[in-house]
Amino acid sequence: MRRITVLGATGSIGQNTLDVVARHPEDFEVFALTAHSQVQVMAELCLKHHPQYAVMGSQSSASELKELLGTQVSTQVTYGEKALAEVSAAGDVNIVMAAIVGAAGLAPTLAAIDAGKDVLLANKEALVMSGQLFIDHAQRSGARIIPVDSEHNAIFQCLPQAAQQLVGTMSLAEHGIQHLLLTGSGGPFRDIPLEELSKQTPGAACNHPNWSMGRKISVDSATMLNKGLEYIEARWLFNCSREQLKVVIHPQSVIHSMVQYTDGSVLAQMGEPDMRTPIAHSLGYPERLESGVSNLDFTQIGQLTFKQPESARYPCLQLAIEACWAGQWATTALNAANEIAVDAFLQEQVGFTDIAKVCDSVLQSITTHEADSIETLLAIDKKARLAAKQWLQEYAQ
Numbered sequence: 336m337r338r339i340t341v342l343g344a345t346g347s348i349g350q351n352t353l354d355v356v357a358r359h360p361e362d363f364e365v366f367a368l369t370a371h372s373q374v375q376v377m378a379e380l381c382l383k384h385h386p387q388y389a390v391m392g393s394q395s396s397a398s399e400l401k402e403l404l405g406t407q408v409s410t411q412v413t414y415g416e417k418a419l420a421e422v423s424a425a426g427d428v429n430i431v432m433a434a435i436v437g438a439a440g441l442a443p444t445l446a447a448i449d450a451g452k453d454v455l456l457a458n459k460e461a462l463v464m465s466g467q468l469f470i471d472h473a474q475r476s477g478a479r480i481i482p483v484d485s486e487h488n489a490i491f492q493c494l495p496q497a498a499q500q501l502v503g504t505m506s507l508a509e510h511g512i513q514h515l516l517l518t519g520s521g522g523p524f525r526d527i528p529l530e531e532l533s534k535q536t537p538g539a540a541c542n543h544p545n546w547s548m549g550r551k552i553s554v555d556s557a558t559m560l561n562k563g564l565e566y567i568e569a570r571w572l573f574n575c576s577r578e579q580l581k582v583v584i585h586p587q588s589v590i591h592s593m594v595q596y597t598d599g600s601v602l603a604q605m606g607e608p609d610m611r612t613p614i615a616h617s618l619g620y621p622e623r624l625e626s627g628v629s630n631l632d633f634t635q636i637g638q639l640t641f642k643q644p645e646s647a648r649y650p651c652l653q654l655a656i657e658a659c660w661a662g663q664w665a666t667t668a669l670n671a672a673n674e675i676a677v678d679a680f681l682q683e684q685v686g687f688t689d690i691a692k693v694c695d696s697v698l699q700s701i702t703t704h705e706a707d708s709i710e711t712l713l714a715i716d717k718k719a720r721l722a723a724k725q726w727l728q729e730y731a732q
């Protein structure tokens with residue numbers, strides 16, 4: 336029996352995780368669930384999964400949750416950042432699913448890493464904004480990182496076993512790997528005329544053709560900054576050089592990513608676009624668990640196609656690739672600027688194509704490049720958010 340904390344339990348990844356966990360009551364026990372503000376959903380999850388702890392974002396949402404739960408379960412309800420870190424690092428916990436969206440996930444995910452847990456990493460922003468530091472912490476504590484993001488999970492599955500034990504520090508070349516191929520669907524705006532991009536609404540951006548996901552990552556998929564963040568995520572997880580990492584558009588989302596070996600072999604991981612597959616893989620690793628995902632029907636798929644991402648359509652992807660090799664300051668700043676820009680887009684304060692403009696302008700405004708401690712990283716994150724907000728203010732005038 337392994338005990339799990341699910342950070343971001345009410346989200347798309349969180350709920351898919353609990354769906355898989357519930358299929359294996361003999362293997363997993365839910366230790367803690369956390370959520371920001373969705374009290375009603377959290378109450379339902381607590382009634383179903385009976386966690387020892389439930390952590391909310393604020394005192395008021397914790398009180399509401401307590402009221403809803405009454406005496407139906409013995410779950411202890413708490414709130415706040417300290418409680419988040421505590422349920423991530425608690426001695427009773429074996430596995431932490433890191434599925435908070437955005438920079439808010441960094442502190443609790445690092446707490447799990449520092450406590451040497453098995454960390455199932457969905458929260459790519461945490462790794463993007465802390466990079467080497469994140470990997471160093473895992474090295475120090477011996478925490479095992481298993482990628483949940485479907486592309487990284489696919490690559491992980493296609494690696495030799497020996498390399499799977501070296502997340503963050505492996506040498507791809509030593510394992511006979513020439514490069515990694517990250518696939519992406521190209522998002523909902525892949526085929527529309529370029530001049531129509533600026534008119535796209537949040538509703539259209541969140542209507543992903545293949546995947547059902549939270550709103551922030553859906554917008555990131557439309558700009559392909561999601562692929563950019565994943566590029567940075569892959570750089571750290573698999574210790575890649577620029578030559579060892581490529582992005583290709585694959586509209587059908589059947590192949591979730593690939594590994595090109597030096598002998599010409601390409602290994603790909605395929606499956607239905609359903610996050611329960613990588614989640615089940617990360618939960619069961621090295622064993623396989625039933626996930627509820629149906630089998631691929633190759634006769635229904637018909638064909639698999641591939642193409643290069645166009646730079647005019649996806650300026651955010653290019654910004655992320657450049658930021659990746661510019662240094663940690665740049666990826667931290669880009670992630671922060673994007674969070675502010677996406678939020679503004681979702682609130683219809685800016686247009687779709689403004690997201691890239693905000694990110695670009697913020698990256699150019701950052702002049703302090705020191706980013707070797709949590710404090711300096713958070714300072715850059717803060718500066719970038721302020722610069723993005725300033726851009727938005729000027730835009731509104």
Ligand code: NAD
Nearest residue numbers: 343344345346347348370371435436439457458459548549
């Ligand atoms: P979501 O918006 O559906 O859920 C986010 C979760 O985080 C919720 O439980 C919410 O309560 C919590 N949360 C939000 N803000 C918080 C804060 N300030 N403090 C504490 N908790 C907070 O998001 P999602 O789609 O499930 O994505 C979660 C993470 O997984 C993201 O980093 C995303 O990039 C990554 N991811 C998601 C998918 C997917 O299919 N949804 C795929 C790959 C990676």
Ligand code: MG
Nearest residue numbers: 484485486565
């Ligand atoms: Mg992904």
